[in-house]
Each structure stands twice: as C-alpha cells, then as structure tokens.
Amino acid sequence: MKPVVIAAALAGLIGLGLFLAPMNRPPVNESSASRTEDPAKRQAKGAYLAQAGNCMGCHTAQDGRPYAGGHILATSIGTFITPNITPDPETGIGQWTEQDFWRALHDGKARDGSPLYPAFPYTDYTKVTREDADAIFAYLQSLPPVSQRNPPSRINFPFNLRPLLYVWRALYFEQGVYRPEAAKNDEWNRGAYLVQGLGHCNACHTARNPLGASQGNVLGGGQLMGSNWYAPSLTSLQEGSASDWPMDDIVQLLTTGLSSRAAATGPMADVVSQSLQYLTPDDARAMATYLKSLPGSAPHSRGxxxxxxxxxxxxFRRGGEIYEKYCQDCHGSFGQGAPGVYPALAGNRGVTLASPINAIRSILNGGYAPVTESSPRPYGMPPFAQILPDEDIALVLSYIRNAWGNRGSLVTAVQVDRSRKGAQ
Ligand code: HEC
Ligand code: HEC
Ligand code: HEC
Structure with a gap:
C-alpha cells in the first residue's frame, strides 16, 4: 500500500474512533458492596481475588516491589511497561476512587476516561462482579504505597494512537459481568466465572489476530503474543483438554503444576506458582469441574x-542415542519419568503438539516445574542450548515425538534455529 493510502485510512479510522468514543456506555454507577462488611475481611477477600487474577504477575517488575509496575510485556504491537497500582498518590492509584477502579476493570478505561490497551486483560476482567472488584480495590488501597514512576510503554506506530482503541473496542470488546447459567450447578458456574473472568485463561489459550483480539474457538489454543510459546487448546483431546481426566488429576495440575499426565512449563508454570496454587480447594475443584465440562472438540491441528x-x-536411531546419553537418567528408558519429580514424555501431549515450539524451548532453555508451597524447590531441567547443536536437538525431539507410542511430525534443525533466534 502507498503511504498516502495508509495515511488516509488511518485518518479515517481515527475519525471513526473519535466518533465512536461518545457511544461507549457510561459506567454502571452502582456499588454493591455493603458498607457494613468488616474492612479487614473485605481486604482479605480482595487479596485472594487479586491472586486469582494474578494482578501481581504483570504489575511487578523482576525483583521489583509488589504491584509497583515496571514489568515488561512484549507484544506484536510494541512493548508495554505496566503501571504502578500501589496506593501512591503521585505515581500509583492513590487518588483513584472505587468507581474509577471499577471502570478500569469492567470497562477498560483509565482514570481520565481514555481507553486502555487490551494488554491489560480487561476483556476478561469485565466478567468480574462489582462486589469482587470493590474487594480487590480495598486490598490494593491497603498496600504500602510505593513511589515509583515507570517509563512509558513503547508502542509502535500507528498503534500508539489511543483513539484507534475506540475502533478496536467497537469491533472486539464485549462488556459485561458473568451471567450464571441456570441449567448448571453452583460449582460449575463458579468455575466458569473464575476461568472466564479473573483467571483470564482466554488471554493465552485463545488465538489472537494481529490486532491482539481473540479469534476462533474460545480456549481453542493459540500462540502467545510476542513469544515462542503455544498455549494448547483446552477443548481438544489432542492438546490440553481435560475432559477425560479424573477430577483429582486436573486439580493437581492446576495447583501444583505436575500430574501424571502433564507438566506446567514456562508461562503456565508462572500462572501456577503466582496464582493457581493459592486457590481454595473449593475453587480449584470448581475450575476443574468447568474445564472438564468443556466440549472436547476436533483437534486444532493434529501432528x-x-x-x-x-x-x-x-x-530415529541417532535421536535415540542422544536421548540415552542426555535425557534418559531423568525421563527414564521408556519415557516414563518419575512421579512428582520428572515428567513422563511417553503419552505427554505437550511433547507431541502439532507445533513443536514448546518442546524446543524446554530443551533449549531448560526450566523448572512451578515453585509452590508444597514444592518450594522443584527439580529442574538443564538448558541444552550450549550443549547440543540444532541438528541434535531436532533429532532427539523427532525421536521422543515418535517413541513409546507417541506420534508427532519430525522436527527440523531450521525450526530449532528459528526458536533460538526468537527465544524470549
Ligand atoms: C497480562 C498482564 C496484566 C495483568 C494480568 C493485569 N494487568 Fe493491569 N495493566 C496491564 C497493562 C499492560 C496496563 C496498561 C494498559 C495501558 O497502558 O493502556 C494495565 C493497567 C492497569 C490499570 C490502569 C492503571 C492506570 O494507571 O491507568 C489498573 C487499575 C490495573 N491494570 C489493575 C489490574 C488489576 C486489579 C489486575 C488483576 C485483577 C491486573 N491489572 C492484571 C497489564 C496487566
Ligand atoms: C500467560 C499465559 C497463560 C495463561 C494466563 C494461562 N495459561 Fe495455561 N498454558 C499456557 C502455556 C504456554 C501452556 C503450554 C505449556 C505447558 O504445557 O505448561 C499452558 C498449558 C496449560 C495446560 C496443560 C495442558 C496439557 O495437557 O499439557 C492447562 C490444563 C492449562 N494451561 C490451563 C489453564 C487455565 C485453566 C488457565 C486459567 C486459570 C490458564 N491455563 C492460563 C499459558 C497460559
Ligand atoms: C536433570 C534431569 C533432566 C534431564 C537430564 C532432562 N530433563 Fe527434561 N525435564 C526435566 C524436568 C524436571 C522437567 C519439567 C520442567 C518444567 O516443568 O519446566 C523436564 C521437562 C521436559 C520437557 C517438557 C515436558 C512437558 O510436559 O511439557 C521435555 C520435552 C523434556 N524435558 C525433554 C528432555 C530431553 C529431550 C532431554 C535430553 C536432551 C531432557 N529432557 C533432559 C528434567 C530433565
């Protein structure tokens, strides 16, 4: 496209954005929290809910003060640096009211009313009830204020033009608190509320278009923006569906990151250690109930x-030799792993996903199962990036994707090389 055409199109879109701006519904102006509730109780509830929403994961820099922001999020449209949400009046949200906070979570708007980027997953948090939002606010306001001004996000042109977000919102954002399904029981509805709302599982497990909007099947699997990770479909039996798992295995995977059927790695290990491990047993079961009920659709793409x-x-023979030398001590001569310590590779869907990017990363970068209270020092997998050349990593992966009854496409050295270069 010629630059003139692009400029004209952009001008049109911004015009449309400004036109659409006033059409956004004003925020619902009711606070359901009963003022008689004990403030300490409300804060404790808010602390729990903030963990279920993993607010800290994104709003804390590496080795930084909790909730003071500065965490770096790479996306396809640029690099976000998250804001400070401690109650510091100058650099945080100390001057915000409950109503301002509700509007941010429910309607994706900043305090001055301008639209926020959906890198803040308000497209999911919009399902959170007013009562829960108020509790989270009460908790955040009870934190020690941290004076920390974070650098602005670096968003690429033209996405740095905020009015464009009005167009985005008109196309992709559906505002609304979760509505329980009458035909389902309370446990199921609680699970759906947590998965679709605070858990924002959708933010990673649903494919996104280049503008960062969810597309395709809900929880149908997708590559994480700006990174070499694929979050498997939670509705496909070939990928991450738990519909044929016993309840206890699902609860175990969610709260410890390890089960006899799968291991949480990379970003999912963070979700477990920062958020899901703290779920109450009732909430973990509710989430598992909902996940188990998701229809097991046709595979996203079968290896x-x-x-x-x-x-x-x-x-395969060469791959097998490499496996024997470097991997067998931990993962076992039949890929059976060791329960609670080393994941099995035989029958592990994470190994045979159509896209091998997660398995390539595991081998290049190594990793740890999630750190949890029950497993404070999990066993790790050493990185092989410096030990094995691309060719050998491809061979051993092709081998484990086809040994012990596994079935998966061959991995090439080119794929490993691409992952090395793009690794984040
Ligand atoms: C996936 C990362 C991510 C998670 C999880 C997340 N946030 Fe954010 N949040 C962001 C980003 C990025 C922004 C900035 C968006 C922008 O600049 O438009 C933001 C902005 C905000 C703002 C607006 C602050 C301001 O100064 O305008 C508030 C309030 C907020 N988040 C609260 C929360 C709460 C509460 C939770 C948990 C329920 C949460 N966030 C979870 C990434 C995240
Ligand atoms: C930050 C992105 C992110 C979020 C948020 C996230 N996931 Fe994941 N998830 C991943 C990635 C990446 C994988 C693949 C790596 C792995 O298997 O651990 C994964 C794997 C999984 C698996 C394992 C599938 C298997 O059989 O190996 C399950 C189950 C799962 N996620 C459930 C959830 C649920 C439930 C939520 C919401 C509470 C959630 N995830 C939120 C990124 C995410
Ligand atoms: C010292 C023990 C050890 C050795 C040696 C080792 N691994 Fe691992 N491996 C682990 C642990 C622990 C994990 C779980 C790490 C995590 O969850 O991030 C793991 C995870 C994996 C995964 C991801 C599994 C999943 O469910 O997503 C793959 C694939 C894998 N290893 C393959 C290999 C291959 C191939 C080799 C040899 C080149 C190897 N490992 C060598 C301990 C080891």
Whole structure:
C-alpha cells in the first residue's frame, strides 16, 4: 500500500474512533458492596481475588516491589511497561476512587476516561462482579504505597494512537459481568466465572489476530503474543483438554503444576506458582469441574507421524542415542519419568503438539516445574542450548515425538534455529 493510502485510512479510522468514543456506555454507577462488611475481611477477600487474577504477575517488575509496575510485556504491537497500582498518590492509584477502579476493570478505561490497551486483560476482567472488584480495590488501597514512576510503554506506530482503541473496542470488546447459567450447578458456574473472568485463561489459550483480539474457538489454543510459546487448546483431546481426566488429576495440575499426565512449563508454570496454587480447594475443584465440562472438540491441528523410510529410521536411531546419553537418567528408558519429580514424555501431549515450539524451548532453555508451597524447590531441567547443536536437538525431539507410542511430525534443525533466534 502507498503511504498516502495508509495515511488516509488511518485518518479515517481515527475519525471513526473519535466518533465512536461518545457511544461507549457510561459506567454502571452502582456499588454493591455493603458498607457494613468488616474492612479487614473485605481486604482479605480482595487479596485472594487479586491472586486469582494474578494482578501481581504483570504489575511487578523482576525483583521489583509488589504491584509497583515496571514489568515488561512484549507484544506484536510494541512493548508495554505496566503501571504502578500501589496506593501512591503521585505515581500509583492513590487518588483513584472505587468507581474509577471499577471502570478500569469492567470497562477498560483509565482514570481520565481514555481507553486502555487490551494488554491489560480487561476483556476478561469485565466478567468480574462489582462486589469482587470493590474487594480487590480495598486490598490494593491497603498496600504500602510505593513511589515509583515507570517509563512509558513503547508502542509502535500507528498503534500508539489511543483513539484507534475506540475502533478496536467497537469491533472486539464485549462488556459485561458473568451471567450464571441456570441449567448448571453452583460449582460449575463458579468455575466458569473464575476461568472466564479473573483467571483470564482466554488471554493465552485463545488465538489472537494481529490486532491482539481473540479469534476462533474460545480456549481453542493459540500462540502467545510476542513469544515462542503455544498455549494448547483446552477443548481438544489432542492438546490440553481435560475432559477425560479424573477430577483429582486436573486439580493437581492446576495447583501444583505436575500430574501424571502433564507438566506446567514456562508461562503456565508462572500462572501456577503466582496464582493457581493459592486457590481454595473449593475453587480449584470448581475450575476443574468447568474445564472438564468443556466440549472436547476436533483437534486444532493434529501432528502427523512421518512415514518410516530408511532415512527416518536412521534419524530415529541417532535421536535415540542422544536421548540415552542426555535425557534418559531423568525421563527414564521408556519415557516414563518419575512421579512428582520428572515428567513422563511417553503419552505427554505437550511433547507431541502439532507445533513443536514448546518442546524446543524446554530443551533449549531448560526450566523448572512451578515453585509452590508444597514444592518450594522443584527439580529442574538443564538448558541444552550450549550443549547440543540444532541438528541434535531436532533429532532427539523427532525421536521422543515418535517413541513409546507417541506420534508427532519430525522436527527440523531450521525450526530449532528459528526458536533460538526468537527465544524470549
Ligand atoms: C497480562 C498482564 C496484566 C495483568 C494480568 C493485569 N494487568 Fe493491569 N495493566 C496491564 C497493562 C499492560 C496496563 C496498561 C494498559 C495501558 O497502558 O493502556 C494495565 C493497567 C492497569 C490499570 C490502569 C492503571 C492506570 O494507571 O491507568 C489498573 C487499575 C490495573 N491494570 C489493575 C489490574 C488489576 C486489579 C489486575 C488483576 C485483577 C491486573 N491489572 C492484571 C497489564 C496487566
Ligand atoms: C500467560 C499465559 C497463560 C495463561 C494466563 C494461562 N495459561 Fe495455561 N498454558 C499456557 C502455556 C504456554 C501452556 C503450554 C505449556 C505447558 O504445557 O505448561 C499452558 C498449558 C496449560 C495446560 C496443560 C495442558 C496439557 O495437557 O499439557 C492447562 C490444563 C492449562 N494451561 C490451563 C489453564 C487455565 C485453566 C488457565 C486459567 C486459570 C490458564 N491455563 C492460563 C499459558 C497460559
Ligand atoms: C536433570 C534431569 C533432566 C534431564 C537430564 C532432562 N530433563 Fe527434561 N525435564 C526435566 C524436568 C524436571 C522437567 C519439567 C520442567 C518444567 O516443568 O519446566 C523436564 C521437562 C521436559 C520437557 C517438557 C515436558 C512437558 O510436559 O511439557 C521435555 C520435552 C523434556 N524435558 C525433554 C528432555 C530431553 C529431550 C532431554 C535430553 C536432551 C531432557 N529432557 C533432559 C528434567 C530433565
């Protein structure tokens, strides 16, 4: 496209954005919190809910003060640096009212009314009730104020033009608190409320278009923006669906990150250690009930096993040798792992996903199962980036994707190289 055409299109969109701005519904002006409730109780409830929403994960810089912001989020439209949400009046949200906070969480608006970027997952938090939002606010306001001014986000042109967000909102944002389904029981509805709302599972587990809007099947799997991770479909039996798991295994995976069927790694390990491990047993079961009920749809894209030619057979043998030398001590001679310590690779859907990017990363960068109260020092997987060349990583991966009854496409050295370069 010619620059003139782009400029004209942009001018049009911004015009449209400003036109759409007043059409946004004014925030609902009611606070349901009963003022008689004990403030300490409300703060404690808010602390719990803030954990369920993992607000701290995004609003705390590495080694920074909790909730003081400065955390860096790379996305396809630029780099966000999260704001300070401690009650400091100058640099945080100390001057905010309950109503301002409700508008941010429910309607994605800043205190001055300007639209916020959906890198803040208000598209999910909009499902949170007023009562819960008020409790989170009460908790945040009870924190020690931290005076910390964070650098502004660096968002690429033209996405740095905030009026464009009005267009985005008109196209993609549906505001509204979660409405319980009458046909389902309380436990299921609680699980749905947590998964769709505070848990913002959708933010990672649903594919996004280049503008960062969810598209395709809800929880149908998608690559994380700005990173080399794929969050598997939670509705496909080939990927991360738990519909045929016993309840206890799902609860165990959510709250410890390890079960006999899967291990949480990378960003999911963070979700477990920062958020899900703190769920009450009732809430963890509610979430599992909802996840188990999700329809097990057709696979997002199924990995295909290669045809067994002499060349492929030779590759598998070389991959098997590498496995024996570097991997077998932990993952076992039949890929069976060791319960609660090393994940099984046999029958592990994370290993055979159509897209091998997660498995490549695990081998390049290593990793730890989530740090939790029950497992404060989990066993780790060493990084192999400096030990094995791309070719060998491809061979061992092709091998584990096809050994012990696993089925998956071959991995190439080019894919490993791409992941090395794009790794974040
Ligand atoms: C995935 C990362 C992420 C998570 C999780 C997250 N936030 Fe944010 N938040 C952001 C980003 C990025 C912004 C800035 C958006 C912008 O600049 O438009 C933001 C902005 C905000 C703002 C507006 C602050 C201001 O100064 O305008 C508030 C309030 C807020 N978040 C509260 C929360 C709460 C409460 C939670 C948990 C329920 C939460 N956030 C969870 C990323 C996140
Ligand atoms: C920050 C992004 C992110 C968020 C938020 C997130 N996930 Fe994940 N999730 C991932 C990634 C990446 C993987 C793949 C790595 C792995 O298997 O651990 C994953 C894997 C999983 C798996 C394992 C599937 C399997 O069988 O191996 C389950 C189950 C899961 N997520 C459930 C959830 C639920 C429930 C929520 C919301 C409470 C959630 N996730 C929120 C990124 C995320
Ligand atoms: C010292 C023990 C150890 C060695 C050696 C080791 N691993 Fe691991 N591996 C682990 C642990 C622990 C995890 C779980 C880490 C995590 O959750 O991030 C893991 C995770 C993995 C995963 C991700 C599993 C999942 O569910 O997503 C893959 C794939 C993997 N290892 C393959 C290999 C291969 C291939 C080798 C040899 C090149 C190897 N490992 C060597 C301990 C080891």
């Amino acid at each position: 295909t096993a290669p045809e067994l030619t002499d060349e492929v057979d030779r590759q």
